[in-house]
Amino acid sequence: MDRAKPADVERSITAGSDFLQLDVGQAPPGGLADWLAARLRAAIADGRLPVGARLPASRVFAAELGVSRGVVTEAYQRLTEDGHVVGRGRAGTVVVATPGAVPAPAPAPPAPTEVFADQPGTDVFDALRTAPAEIDLTPGVPDLAAFPRAAWLRAERSVLHRLTPAAFGYGDPTGTPALRLAVATWLARSRGIRVDPAAVVIVAGVSQALGLLAQVLHDDGIHTVAVEDPGSLGVRQHLRNWRLDTPPVAVDAHGLRVDDLAASGAPAVLLTPAHQFPTGVVLDGERRRTLIRWAERGGLIIEDDYDAEHRYDRPPVPALRGMLPERVCYTGSVSKLLAPALRTGWVLVPPRYHAALVAAKRMADLGNAALPQLVLAELMDSGELERHLRLLRRRHVRRRDAMIRAIGRHLPGAVVHGAAAGLHLSVTLGPEVSDVHLAAAALRRGVKVQPLSWHGQRPQPPGLVLGYAANAPGDLERGVATLGAALRELR
Known part of the structure; x- marks a missing residue:
């Protein structure tokens, strides 16, 4: 009678001639056990043999590789000594841990000066998206939390x-x-x-x-x-x-x-x-x-x-x-x-x-x-999509109004455009301001915006494009206040 538990069957690695695509011909002369242990260790490290996976029985594995059973037993013993596998009697040899690895350093986020180059490249939106910021006023983004x-x-x-x-x-x-x-x-x-x-x-x-x-x-x-x-x-x-x-x-x-x-x-x-x-x-x-x-x-x-x-x-x-x-x-x-x-x-x-x-x-x-x-x-x-749209409209109006009030308080002299619809506003500023430098200064302070000049092929009045739909009114207030501080810094 087969007493194996279904879960054990599912987690076992089926033995066969294609197990891990191992080719004994690649092993150096006299180093079969070392070679096999290294290949198994690599498979555990990269997830091909996950924790809980059962290795093939040594006798079956040896026969399919065309090597002596002692080679497989020695390789299993080395993995056991490393703490990667453990023998569990009739349950076989089971992977219990992955090799410790030094995590690869995460790529450094782009600096504000790198994102806001004078001539934005084709990767500029990727760079801006991955740049860390506490408040993201990127235009064109709906209220994703309302999905x-x-x-x-x-x-x-x-x-x-x-x-x-x-x-x-x-x-x-x-x-x-x-x-x-x-x-x-x-x-x-x-x-x-x-x-x-x-x-x-x-x-x-x-x-x-x-x-x-x-x-x-x-x-x-x-x-x-x-x-x-x-x-x-x-x-x-x-x-x-x-x-x-x-x-x-x-x-x-x-x-x-x-x-x-x-x-x-x-x-x-x-x-x-x-x-x-x-x-x-x-x-x-x-x-x-x-x-x-x-x-x-x-x-x-x-x-x-x-x-x-x-x-x-x-x-x-x-x-x-x-x-x-x-x-x-x-x-x-x-x-x-x-x-x-x-x-x-x-x-x-x-x-x-x-x-x-x-x-x-x-x-x-x-x-x-x-x-x-x-x-x-x-x-x-x-009709669910229409109901969702009605909800968004009510929420967006409140957020738009909050941003306009904040602009009035913190960006005096800025002219607001495009308030009657959409997910963003644009504001134009005085001619003495570089909107690219302002956007970079805002990003250094944790607020993400787009300069209006990015979107013009010919000279345009300096300004910013500010998305409001994805942020609560309090965040919009703080974000615009930060823009005001950055603007005063530049002046």
Whole structure:
């Protein structure tokens, strides 16, 4: 009768000719036991033989290696003397400890002067993200602590309960039908966009959407995409990575200067019309009509619907895609609604680009992971996502107001922009201030911000881009007070 406990069976290491991929031919002459002990010790150290693992019986192991049993016994004895294994009679030889190792020193965090170089490189956002800070006012980050964990778990259980085995296989690179339908419904209800679910392509966030669009446009002979100035440094870097030129087009209080766009001769433009990054302005009605006329004459619009759902003091602004779908590529995501870690977004393109976009997505990754898509679709269909958005809006208004009050107290003379919507504010400062030096001084004091000049290709008024959504009012007060102290230090 087999009396072995199931747990013991699960924790044992099955003996076989491929055990640890050991090749006795690699052992030096006359040093078999030393060689075997070293190989076993290395396997324990790197986790291939975890604590609790049972080594093969010496007789079986010796036969499979083609060595004498004495070689295996001697190697086991050395590991026993080291304290790495212990013999437990009929239970065999069991790993009980890993070799002590000197931990590798953690890489030193970047210094503020390294992060805020005069010319930010392509790794600047990674450097800023890893830089330690007590208060992080990075823009574009939602309240991650508010992620609806309970609702997500309920949706996940519901999805798994009804999921068929076939759903765990490779799927459609454009996304699951359930999420494409849910996104189409969401866009119709919240953004005024009517779209066939078959035209929706699910992507790994707006960044991937822009990368795929860049490839499609480049292959179509479009090598230049004009961008807003100031406009997102990250977006500009992303487009340039895909070999697209990004000439700047000025932004003023009414949004993108369409007359400057027409004068540039660029065949395409990327903009954030609902809540411009970083200034927060909305593309007004007259500019929208002028932009549509520009597109009808052959121009292509890439609409990044940045922050569109987060509005507080104004009515919703319709998406450009709903006005001229045959000339507008549209992209959005749940990064600002739920969390950037989900890496889930969507892109719509004019019909002439759809097949090429799908082909690019297929070659990129065969499609997003299906399970998170189905859970997200459940949240959208059940109304949980809308309830979560309403909660966020109330919380964000309180935090925005707290930041504006703090700016008034601690940054006198600063002008606040873009307060009516979004997850961030921008402030402009006096011309005597270097916003890069101010951001570096703030980081030395434990507060993380982005200088406004990062996001301009041409000279801009000095300022800061300040995210408020992810911090409690008390932290916002302390963070802005620290900025004020840093500013006084520089002056």
